[in-house]
Amino acid sequence: MQFGIQFFPTNGPDQLSGADFWGNALACVDLCDELGFSHVRTVEHYFNPYGGYSPSPIAFLSAAAMRTQKARLVTGAVLPIFSHPLKVASELCLLDALSNGRLEAGFARAFLPLEFERFGVSLDESKARFEEAMSVITRVLTEEDVSHDGKFWKFPETTVYPRPTQSPRMPIWIAAVQTPESFINAGRNGFGVMAIPMTGSVMNDLIGQYRKAWKEAGHPGNGRVMLAFHMYCSESADDARSVGEPELMDYFRAFANAARSWTTGTSSKDYANYDKIVEHLDKATFDGQVANGSAWIGTPDMIAKQIEQYQETVGGFDIASIQVNFGLMDQKKAHASMRLFANEVMPRFT
């Protein structure tokens, strides 16, 4: 099992400046290789405190590549439908080059109406655009002189520069939330799947379908599943709760604010049940998140137990992507948490 670190800003300008937020993130990145965290990852979001400080995972990861030698750099995830697939592919290749071949390219469909509205992209075209973008991107990463005539984009023979550093291309991950179809497609295509830890039994089923589709398509191995968790590790259970709880709840508050239009009228055929997903997350509690293993907040023993239990319930996943300094927590505490986790939890699983 591997453990990487992830940054998902949820603050606004009256809480933390961009320079301070990213300075904090980079200070954590500086510990990454030393402590054995296997990747650095961030999101792509806009216009709202929920992720908005991170409009370009490629830019941040280019910086993180300079502060690490071993860690992989994971876009979690690029939103191709707000850009042009040729631009996205070119930039990913640049990051692969800057990092000497350490990029893992995760892609997602995007899901916040407030973003679609501002980029002038229809929610109802989301699936079709994403599929066409992925088809273009995967082709131009591995082939030269690619021409394309699609519904949303067309171009004559084109070769994207620079060529990928990793051969034949960097690994690809698809972000999937809850529809079996997206897990099955990822498996069939031989892509990794990046997901959020839903209730264990739901996850078990989805991961099972992913790995089944993977094997049936004849890909070697078992597929790769990456799940994201908040983590705060402390010697004291009281400290863990007092630091972790307000920051965790802040995350869900930011999410609910950003995703609110799903519960107040917005709907789309490409986003079935998003109103339910948002309502569900709106009701998240600290204790609930800890109990179901989505938030790893406690002492080393408590967290180790959570990981064991979650692994067992979901039938095994491969990589944990953990938010290590979330919300407005004291950064010294975040570093201590990272060290404690690396020294006393990780060795039990790696």
Next chain:
Amino acid sequence: MQFGMHFFPTSSPSQESGADYWNGILSCVDLADDLGFSHVRTVEHYFTPYGGYSPSPIAMLSAAAMRTKHARLITGAVLPAFSHPLKLASELCLLDALSNGRLEIGIARAFLPLEFERFGVSLDESRARFNEAMDVITRLLSEENVAHQGQFWKFPETTILPRPTQQPAPPFWIAAVQTPSSFEYAGRNGYGVMAIPFAGGVLREYLEIYRKAWKEAGHRGNGKVMLVFHTYCAPTMQEARATAEPQLLDYFRNFANAARSWATGTSSSDYVGYDKIVAFLDKITFDDQVTSGAAWIGTPDSIARQLQDYYDIVGGFDIASLQIRFGQLQVDKVHQSMHLFSREIMPRFKELGSIVA
């Protein structure tokens, strides 16, 4: 005068990989602060060896920001035509944050038909798109809750994040080549202008348009002019020439190839005279470039003379953006050139230009 470093890759995969190219460049960036190079800059281009290894100046400069503490990071230049101004403005603010407020925003119209064709953008919309993008981006950087209804983009009240680190916003530079209205636009709006060293007399006229528009709009000072020069400094003229001449010609060969459709039929009212550029490029010689002062290749003394002569002919400029690694120049030779330039040339020109180093 300030001297920065500018990277315009022309490597193709058969010459060197992207990783090798950028590793070499970053080793030069590592020397920037110590040797007194005041900025790091790179281009935005796609799909051919002519700049294609640099599709994202924002990503590259985010990396460069980690290898420097003092150098400014200059996009030279971002191309709003191929992006969405909301995305571009947001990413610029991210870079400003990552660099603790060292971003300078160079912005250009783009000019390669091969790029427009692949991004599905019409050449004839180039100027209109640029103007609308500039309007949107400048407002987004300095205001919150910006709504926009334009010809190419529209959005409801929007605040881009993160907010700029520099207040009220990072400095802007307009890339201008040979269209008088571009120089006038830059001057009138109080932006810096980034240009290329044409035959000095021609550029002088454009810069006069710029400075006149600057003054007439009531801006303080004399404007800010940044010019690019291929630069290679060596102990002897013979060594400089032998090393740099083939690489300089390689650069122009790649330029001509990428721009060739301007000479084979493509035309646009937004790009008057661009057909002539290719003919000019095809005929360039090393000696022309050195004699005209566009390429600073030689010994410290000969370069110092070139610099002063060009400065006088063009009517003054403030920042020299040096292409220190062009073509396939060996990186260790580039380092030596940088050391020599820093030690022997920079100190002679501290008082030149309206921005004192």
